[in-house]
Amino acid sequence: MIQPQTEPETASTALLSGWITRKELADALSVTVDTLGRWEARRFGPPCVRAGRMVLYRVELPDERLEANFGPDHVLELTPELLGPSTTTNQGIIGEGVDLTLEHLEDMRSSTILFHLARHLLYTKYRDPGEEPKLHLFGQLKRITRQWLDGGYLRCTGGTYPAQLVYKEIADMAAERIKAAITETLQGERPVKAILDAYNPTGTTAFVNFTTSKELRWQTRPDKSHVNWIVCDSDWEAEFARVAESHPRVLSYVKNQGLGLEVPYLTGSTPRKYLPDFIVQIDDGRVTAEGGPDPLNLVVEVKGYRGEDAKDKANTMRSYWVPGVNNLEKFGRWAFAEFTAVYEMEREFNELIDDLTGVPA
Structure with missing residues (x-):
């Protein structure tokens, strides 16, 4: 029986120093080798080169550790008020009407929702203008996103579903909540500094004077x-x-x-x-x-x-x-x-x- 040839796990020659294999990158990003293969097919993820049967990545992996401290203000509640009606009736002048619902979204796998949200978080919150996304953070962001999803910080009411997180506006809201929880844990390590208005950096209440029609x-x-x-x-x-x-x-x-x-x-x-x-x-x-x-x-x-x-x-x-x-x-x-x-x-x-x-x- 012929055994399938597998990709070597390491590239030890001096010529390939500074490069890592697909297996090594998968371990660093906390994803599978198959996932990296699918990324390559979709032209997503870090660029790679091929040397014989080896797929190599020239990637520097900084020692950057992310954690999140979730609380009540990081809860996102999906409601019809936020997303629109979850059931609508489509009916012509004659004939029977049809109720259109979102029940098909219940079939979307949780792993798919997790990947979409973690990817959106990476590309919108951890990507400098004009630069490539920091893919070395994907595994950590995926772990934190799973923590947010599994920890009850997403609440669906009124016929809404977690799959609606793939909608861009809702994904933006979720990503902002997750990033805020991460930023709180970094206050002592990477201080946030405010950028003042260049034309009006300071204000004063010395000349406050206004009229109002409010009686209270x-x-x-x-x-x-x-x-x-x-x-x-x-x-x-x-x-x-x-x-x-x-x-x-x-x-x-x-x-x-x-x-x-x-x-x-x-x-x-x-x-x-x-x-x-x-x-x-x-x-x-x-x-x-x-x-x-x-x-x-x-x-x-x-x-x-x-x-x-x-x-x-x-x-x-x-x-x-x-x-x-x-x-x-x-x-x-x-x-x-x-x-x-x-x-x-x-x-x-x-x-x-x-x-x-x-x-x-």
């Missing part, structure tokens, strides 16, 4: 805010103003109304701007190197209903904006907090400040 307002204490009125979008914001003013650790606060503080973020692939609700200066006991006060600037969002858009805003603040501004070391220290229960707001705010200072108020 809160008059501030002069010793707590230099803006005399807070224009409230809801009763919840008025309640937070009361809570902030009454806390002894709050040095000052202001509503982000007419101040121009905007945070760019992405919902899927759509760029948007987020306007936080409040900025609160807190005395958490820290001092500067010169011995002066070093208050913490807390960006506060007061939110009732939390849709997918609210998760994108929170992920952007925690993973990018706050560490990016802090790493500039020019604008003080910043943090972000979100309050979603009006009757628990005072207790949660007090507990937050207790955690920051280590001393109950």
